[in-house]
Amino acid sequence: MSLNETKPLKTLIVQYTPRNERSNTKKILDAFIGEIKNSDIERLDLVQDVPDLFLEQNLAAYIHRNYLGEELSSEQKNSLSKMDRMTTQLKSADIVTVAFPMNNFSMPAPVKAWFDSVMLKGQTWDVKNERYTGLMNGKKALTIVSSGAIYENGPMTPWEHALSLAKVEFQFMGYSDIRGILAGGMNAGEDVKSLNLEKSIKEVKAIAQEWTREK
Numbered sequence: 001m002s003l004n005e006t007k008p009l010k011t012l013i014v015q016y017t018p019r020n021e022r023s024n025t026k027k028i029l030d031a032f033i034g035e036i037k038n039s040d041i042e043r044l045d046l047v048q049d050v051p052d053l054f055l056e057q058n059l060a061a062y063i064h065r066n067y068l069g070e071e072l073s074s075e076q077k078n079s080l081s082k083m084d085r086m087t088t089q090l091k092s093a094d095i096v097t098v099a100f101p102m103n104n105f106s107m108p109a110p111v112k113a114w115f116d117s118v119m120l121k122g123q124t125w126d127v128k129n130e131r132y133t134g135l136m137n138g139k140k141a142l143t144i145v146s147s148g149a150i151y152e153n154g155p156m157t158p159w160e161h162a163l164s165l166a167k168v169e170f171q172f173m174g175y176s177d178i179r180g181i182l183a184g185g186m187n188a189g190e191d192v193k194s195l196n197l198e199k200s201i202k203e204v205k206a207i208a209q210e211w212t213r214e215k
């Protein structure tokens, strides 16, 4: 690459849409992907490539390495290798889009496990001068969620912990531009569903255009 050639943007798509072609979430995500221009696209399918959970061995290895700065044995290193791979992948992307349905008022467990896998101290956030500091400045994050009920306004609003949690996670990692789409009412009848799907599709297309098209 010559000096005056700029590096192409990279967009990472992280998705958990196990209903595949029937998925409401996937319809919105596909509309976003269809509008991307001038960006490489990399995908992580959390249904196929399920993140590890922190359990005894890998949690101890994480603390010893990332908090205490100790060398790990090869067995300890191996216990963190999938988390490290997912973290390196996230760090390589300028834009990350995470798409999933709401499950029991929050994000599905594989999506939470992905956030736990990539929110590693010293990698995507750190403590500097006794303050938590995100390390992902300058990058953009979009979360796409679909849900059966409506949480935008009304009595269900305080029950929403899917999009709101994803936004907090990206904020903690220091992302500079954090957007979110919650397509509610997917179980509220055909009219409401198609109206909200169309609205969300319009919104994600506009975000893809804003983020990836040359001015």
Ligand SMILES: Cc1cc2nc3c(=O)[nH]c(=O)nc-3n(C[C@H](O)[C@H](O)[C@H](O)COP(=O)(O)O)c2cc1C
Pocket: 017, 018, 019, 022, 023, 024, 025, 026, 100, 101, 102, 103, 104, 105, 106, 146, 147, 148, 149, 150, 186, 187
């Ligand atoms: C296991 C499970 C849990 C769900 N939990 C909720 C929930 O807590 N709140 C809600 O509004 N909808 C809930 N739903 C409905 C889905 O979020 C909704 O139908 C969504 O649009 C499905 O996305 P998909 O079409 O991409 O699979 C749940 C669905 C399933 C299968």
